Amino acid sequence: MKILIIHNILWTHYKSVLFEAIEQNKARDMEICVLQIAKNDISRKNMASSEVNYAYNYHLLFDDFIENIPSVKKVLAVLRFIKNYNPDVVNVTGWAGDLSLTLSIIFSFFLGKKIIISNESTSFDHQRSFIKELVKKTLVKMADGFIVFGKTSKEYLLNLGANESQFIEEKGAVVDDKKIREIYETARIEKFLAGEVKTSHNFIFVGRIIGVKNIPILIRAFQEIKQSIAEAKDWGLIILGNGTLDEQIKLEISKGDQDIYKFDAVHWQTVPKYFSKSDCLVLPSKSEPWGLVVNEAMICGLGVIVSNACGCKDDLVAGNGFVFEANNQNELKECMINFVINVDRRESMKKNSLEIIEQFKVELVAKRIISGFQKIYQQA
Structure with missing residues (x-):
């Protein structure tokens, strides 16, 4: 079973510790790759460290700040990687804030891949627009499973049309x-x-x-x-x-x-x-x-x-x-x-x-996510 996790920024330390725990606890028949779109974003440029070692399998598309990369370039690179890597399950972390993430869900759906969306948003953290919410509802219908931070982000997805049985992890808010x-x-x-x-x-x-x-x-x-x-x-x-x-x-x-x-x-x-x-x-x-x-x-x-x-x-x-x-x-x-x-x-x-x-301990969350990957993969 090949799993591709798509994430926007390599630097994000709280995500890295989760990716490392998933790598350490994965099943023997699992191959997992984290596709990192960019190295960092400009707002965090003074917080990054050159000495960080990432103990998980990842591929970095652009060694640059994400704001410096044209949208078309990001989209083409992400979709090309999905096609070449040919995963069984695609987990998109952060799903409507970047066009490359949104289109990776749609592209994976038409390729017949199992799709898991990781969501941190809630119904009250930003002002919502009708068009954006309509797009999200469409993406939710394409997904086979969801990972959420907690109850409020779960409720948001339920309101967008997700089913209770699709949630593979409901305590995804982790730190080191x-x-x-x-x-x-x-x-x-x-x-x-x-x-x-x-x-x-x-x-x-x-x-x-x-x-x-x-x-x-x-x-x-x-x-x-x-x-x-x-x-x-x-x-x-x-x-x-x-x-x-x-x-x-x-x-x-x-x-x-x-x-x-x-x-x-x-x-x-x-x-x-x-x-x-x-x-x-x-x-x-x-x-x-x-x-x-x-x-x-x-x-x-x-x-x-x-x-x-x-x-x-x-x-x-x-x-x-x-x-x-x-x-x-x-x-x-x-x-x-x-x-x-x-x-x-x-x-x-x-x-x-x-x-x-x-x-909310990282290792427990990682193990539950791995079980969720297996469950989604085995679904008919």
């Missing part, structure tokens, strides 16, 4: 759990940031400093808590990231309490070090297809507070934190107060995070 936990534990032992972060307990935000992340309401909610409850005296707020609103955020911070620590963006492998000084991740986004940083925080045993605009809310928040209405600063503040004042419940929530995230 082993590496993250290892870095976190080492940072705890080494007392990372001991000289810079003076507060014993901390909330943390990790991400780009841009409007959709809604960071100002987090800062204001935290400042109000510090002023209103005595239990917050030894609590701080860590903000880790950079973006177009850096200056605005610095201005917000300067208006109030000094227990807010702003750090520049770091490589993903450094983020768990900051979690070692934190108790709870807050993700106040106005729109978030999933929020993989929530996975990362839970692997490190943090509680979580997320807005209801985060795609992960239904899968990852259950007795380990709170969900608040996006843009509702008062509701966010109440969630944060509950986390501060209820010590016993706080420790229980942190423990629950570790239990919930177990089902």
Whole structure:
């Protein structure tokens, strides 16, 4: 059985760790190749490392940023590879954002291949157009199976016409759990940031400093808590990231309490070090297809507070934190107060995070996907 996985960018580390686990756990009769369209995208050019080794079988079409490659060139190269490789099963990851991915589904369908679509989108993460949704409905009808991040992305496909029996993996949102936990534990032992972060307990935000992340309401909610409850005296707020609103955020911070620590963006492998000084991740986004940083925080045993605009809310928040209405600063503040004042419940929530995230471990997801490949291949 030959399986072709089509992906847009080689650099994407959380996908690479999944591809590696699939390679390591594949059945003996499986040949798997990951077709990577481009090496990276321009927005991540400063985050890439030349020392990365990818431990899975892949073919790179263009050693360039994906934005630099003409659409026609991408389409022809992808379709040519599908024809020459002649797989039995084609798994397209990300299916309507790039013309080459969309046409690879249609081309594979007319070649009589089994098709599996990996979907991260939800019904609320972007403004939808009638024509795009019509195209997606057509693509869904062509597919034999689906891999989704969680409940919200599954519901989106069901609304587009997918059948319940077609889902081969429903917890496809993965990160490098082993590496993250290892870095976190080492940072705890080494007392990372001991000289810079003076507060014993901390909330943390990790991400780009841009409007959709809604960071100002987090800062204001935290400042109000510090002023209103005595239990917050030894609590701080860590903000880790950079973006177009850096200056605005610095201005917000300067208006109030000094227990807010702003750090520049770091490589993903450094983020768990900051979690070692934190108790709870807050993700106040106005729109978030999933929020993989929530996975990362839970692997490190943090509680979580997320807005209801985060795609992960239904899968990852259950007795380990709170969900608040996006843009509702008062509701966010109440969630944060509950986390501060209820010590016993706080420790229980942190423990629950570790239990919930177990089902999203890379190796378990990879094994379930491999079983799904076999199931789809064997269907008449």
